[in-house]
Amino acid sequence: FESGLALTRAKQDLRKTTRNLRQLTRDESIVGVTDLPREITWTLEFPVGDAVQTGLHYRTDLLIAKANLELAHLGEKYAKLKRWPSVRFLTGTDYAFGPLMQAEDFGFRAGVILSYPLYDAGDRKSRIEDARSAVRRVRIQLWQAQDQMKQEVEDNYASVSNQLDLLHIAEKRHEKVETDFAIAREQFKEEGIDDLEMARIRLQYFQSVQRIENLRLEALLARAKLLKNVGVSSTEQITAYSNKGAEEKK
Numbered sequence: 001f002e003s004g005l006a007l008t009r010a011k012q013d014l015r016k017t018t019r020n021l022r023q024l025t026r027d028e029s030i031v032g033v034t035d036l037p038r039e040i041t042w043t044l045e046f047p048v049g050d051a052v053q054t055g056l057h058y059r060t061d062l063l064i065a066k067a068n069l070e071l072a073h074l075g076e077k078y079a080k081l082k083r084w085p086s087v088r089f090l091t092g093t094d095y096a097f098g099p100l101m102q103a104e105d106f107g108f109r110a111g112v113i114l115s116y117p118l119y120d121a122g123d124r125k126s127r128i129e130d131a132r133s134a135v136r137r138v139r140i141q142l143w144q145a146q147d148q149m150k151q152e153v154e155d156n157y158a159s160v161s162n163q164l165d166l167l168h169i170a171e172k173r174h175e176k177v178e179t180d181f182a183i184a185r186e187q188f189k190e191e192g193i194d195d196l197e198m199a200r201i202r203l204q205y206f207q208s209v210q211r212i213e214n215l216r217l218e219a220l221l222a223r224a225k226l227l228k229n230v231g232v233s234s235t236e237q238i239t240a241y242s243n244k245g246a247e248e249k250k
Contacts, residue, residue: 010210017217021224040167040219042235048157050242051230055149057241058231062149065142072135079124079131149229156226163219170215174208181205 022028056062184201187193193201223235232238 021221046238046242051153052150054238054241055153055230065145069138072138076131076135079127152229160222160226163222167215167219170212177208
């Protein structure tokens with residue numbers, strides 16, 4: 001009964017983890033473990049600083065925040081300009097009165113009338129202060145978004161590194177468990193061990209397999225979260241951005 005209950009919980013955890021992985025990777029074709037790569041061949045070949053810098057370059061919300069800051073600066077420059085004169089265009093026929101008060105037609109005329117206010121009751125100064133306040137507000141929002149992104153990337157980078165380490169340790173241990181299981185099967189055929197001992201070794205083998213599968217899923221899930229926080233679709237993009245930065249420094 002306890003084994004059956006543990007199996008049910010393991011299946012539920014597997015479905016939940018697979019669903020989360022499908023949502024993060026946006027790959028609806030992932031429906032089970034068999035759809036995932038059997039071996040974890042990727043490693044973190046870039047430092048966490050390069051991941052943060054890549055996020056600053058690719059994250060959509062940060063790009064939007066930077067664009068908003070540029071717009072706010074333009075608004076501040078516009079507010080600092082001199083008072084804008086009002087412009088009015090005049091078209092029509094012009095007349096003048098000659099002797100004996102008779103109108104004389106000068107024909108069609110067109111012109112521009114400019115009006116320049118001598119006093120604006122502090123309106124210009126108020127607009128400048130409002131524009132400066134908008135710049136400060138947007139800049140703070142950008143800093144907050146950058147700090148949050150940096151924290152998320154650093155946390156998920158550490159999570160990926162830990163998961164990969166745990167997976168590699170479990171794979172090394174599984175090699176010995178697999179060897180012991182193969183030896184036990186041969187001994188069981190020759191009646192060197194009884195059914196109870198064989199069942200114990202078989203259980204250890206399947207528990208080791210399940211542990212590796214869980215660690216594989218956790219590693220893939222951690223990588224998907226890292227890529228989401230950086231704003232890219234693969235670790236190769238981070239490595240390429242890192243290599244590009246190294247070449248520019250040279």
